[in-house]
Amino acid sequence: MTVEYDLVVIGGGSAGLVAASAGAQLNARIALVEKHLLGGDCLHYGCVPSKSLIHAGQVAHHVRTGSKFGIYTSTPTIKFEEAINHVQNVIGVIQEHDSTERFEALGVDVFYGSGRFTDSRTFEINGQQLKGRNFLIATGSRPAIPPIEGLKETGFLTNEQVFSLKERPDSLAVVGAGPIGCELGQSFARLGADVTIIASRDQIMPKEEPEAAAVVQKQLEAEGIRVLTKSRAQKVEVIDGKKHLYVGDQVVIVDEILLSTGRVPNVESLGLEAAGVDVGKAGVKVNEKLQTSVQHIYGAGDVIGGYQFTHVAGYEAAVVIQNALFLATKKADYRVIPWATFTEPELSRVGLTETQARERYGDDVAILKHDFKDVDRALAEAAGHGFAKFITRKNGEILGAHIVGPHAGELIHEVVLAMSYKMKIDAIKSIIHVYPTLSEINAKAALQLTKQSYAKNDRLQNILRRFFNWRRSLV
Template sequence: MQQIETDICVIGAGSGGLSVAAGAVQMGARVVLIEGGEMGGDCLNSGCVPSKALIAAAKAAHAMRAGAGFGITAVEPQVDFAAVKDHVAQVIATIAPVDSQDRFEGLGCTVIRDWARFTGPDTVEAGQTRIKARRFVIATGSRPFVPPIPGIETVPYLTNETIFDLREKPDHLIVIGGGPIGMEMAQAHRRLGCEVTVIEGARAFGRDDPELAAVVLENLRQEGVLVLEEAPVTSVAGWDGTIAVTLKDGRVIEGSHLLLAVGRKVHLDGLNLEAAGVVYDRKGVTVDAALRSSNRRVYAVGDVAGGLQFTHVAGYHAGVVIRQILFGLPARASTRHIPWATYTDPELAQVGLTEAEARKAHGAALTVLRQEFGHNDRALAENKGKGLLKVMVVKGRPVGASMAGPMAGELIGLWALAISSGLKMGAVAGMVAPYPTLGEISKRAAGAYFSPKLFDNPMVKRVVGLVQRYLP
């Protein structure tokens, strides 16, 4: 068996692992990168990249149907579903070289394409290679969770790992799960000509502000997506190309295809963490604020660290770990400034505290600012006036922002910056935004924080009156 000694051994070549490996090797560390599956991980191959490519194709189809409001005759698009999937595959192929084995070997990493397992507190084996390292970073990500629904083992079902390989358009797609993945795929497939039913056991978009979630749900339902909330599934069955989903209230929903989108399960299978003395549970590796495990040599980043499951969080975690293992500097991970977005139409986005969370945390000290997209000239020009921005403010600083509207995933970045940098509302209010842009909605929201202090203040009016009377 080949023996390698290295500074850092990264297990998993998804977003977090690749970020650690690229940063560390380019700053002079010896790095071994181990990946038993596909380079690029879930995000590139079955998550963020293919889903957004599919959503873009669906948006193009929807635009052909939605021209009436602009004086354009609506036409029904002719959707070549297989060609749509070719587009998705081409986007993946275009991005793949950035995450490839060739690139990382070119950077100086030793890349091993096999599954890793710990054999001791400072040793891992992968295939015919034993790696001894000063530090390990576990970045193995997560996989779709398959719920123990009676009958699920007897029917064909799709997950985000398989749906992008489907080349025949489903007649009726049943989606179990009303979270971001389920709702994005539901709207995209509806726009591509499928009948779609979403079944959610609790509330759709359950992690988001209910008022803003309602804006998105209204639009999805208007487009023809049937969304059933508070509808637990009791069993599934299938016959002759039909899948039947039975709900707790006795209703039976029949369709041609079934997509499971009920959450993620961290991927720790086969790592033999016990041999390394690494404590873990079903949520992931147990880590402290520095992302260090019970074994001081071992860190975890991304989904497997047991927190927010987003690609950009994995990248952020990579930076936290790199500061510690390369430079010996203290670093701690936080979630207060982490944004997330759901790429439906309109989009949903959040950073910091929701209104409910902020009211619970800050009580009477909280000010909630509201700005509707219906008052934004650019949104009106594009017939996208449905939507709302909420900003939660305490003592002049934003502690959260929630948004439902066009390009919300892009617009939330300003509030993520404001929260992470501790900016005051005056900094956003003083920003000059080009006109007309959707970004003006953030400036107007910030300006609204100061409006009562200026326009409803008798002292201000008295001072202005005196200045006007005596100013030469």
């Protein structure tokens, strides 16, 4: 007897797990196909392990720099294998939530192995044919490997191997200065490695506001990390047991190379051509409803390109569930997409950069900025570096926000809420913020629009000046 599923989910990462769990709890018949481990890249090789390692590095750094608070310790002894054990323990705890048993208890049929479409209504795995009214392709992505001469012969690390290391390399070259490269580069440096970060652009994290990225780069360099901008690795070879990476006219000599040079969608061997699904350079092509070229086959997560974040994958899965199981009327809305880089200081963003805003709105742009050095809580914690920068139209409409400083990834959500509900910047200025908290920076930055408007309004200033002169004359 052939079972027809309401939804066959291909890929057990963030998007796939959200879709499978939600679908099953709505009493739909769900099949979940996973090649290796439930949880996907985020749990095993991405968000979870990287943030766990980042925290270990932060602890080492804070112990090492405690003297600025009058707390003196000996140089910390770092046992790298125990730090990695912490990472693996965290993965293990979270893995229980993503276990096969949990999903089967929800009523999901879980299948492990590599499979492929044989036609647009059938996905075959381990000789079994899964028939579906709808399908979700959520197979994620993998590290992109740059064409560096000698790289494969000398060996390298990606995020898929780095969290399983038993020994810390004494020296590390990070090729790629995006969020992952900067996060891991700083973490390894704080855990005792000599780190060089190689950036192909003129700034690290090129998608971020330049002045915000510059604050992070300054901190990385202050911690002894060498940052090479406008540089590309051309060749690598092993000499006397060391990897020699040729970068322009420089040679970077290290024990290990960590690649952080982008992602490639996992679309091979799925039989997408048999299903009639169109694929582009960025991955599976989808429309606003996340439908592929075949209406009952959807795509979500890294495999469709776009915003490659766990929280976006989860959001896209929710869109797919509504469209696949009910009426296909829901469109994905990417107007307000926040993200954060968890270096120290943290960097978070939502919406447009200043350059993007000026290209779109011309002179109808206001820049509101406030420094953490003018926030009392930041000073109390010796974290008075960085800033909040809000970009609005002159009527207060929020176009974007960029925060670089302590807990920026948490602080950005007040702006995300305001933008999501189309509130103007006055909404952030007007609410009472607890003193002393870091969140005061949002209110102080938001207040800048009122100050700017007043400074430019000579008529209002004259009216107020005459008013107070008149009041004083009555005394």
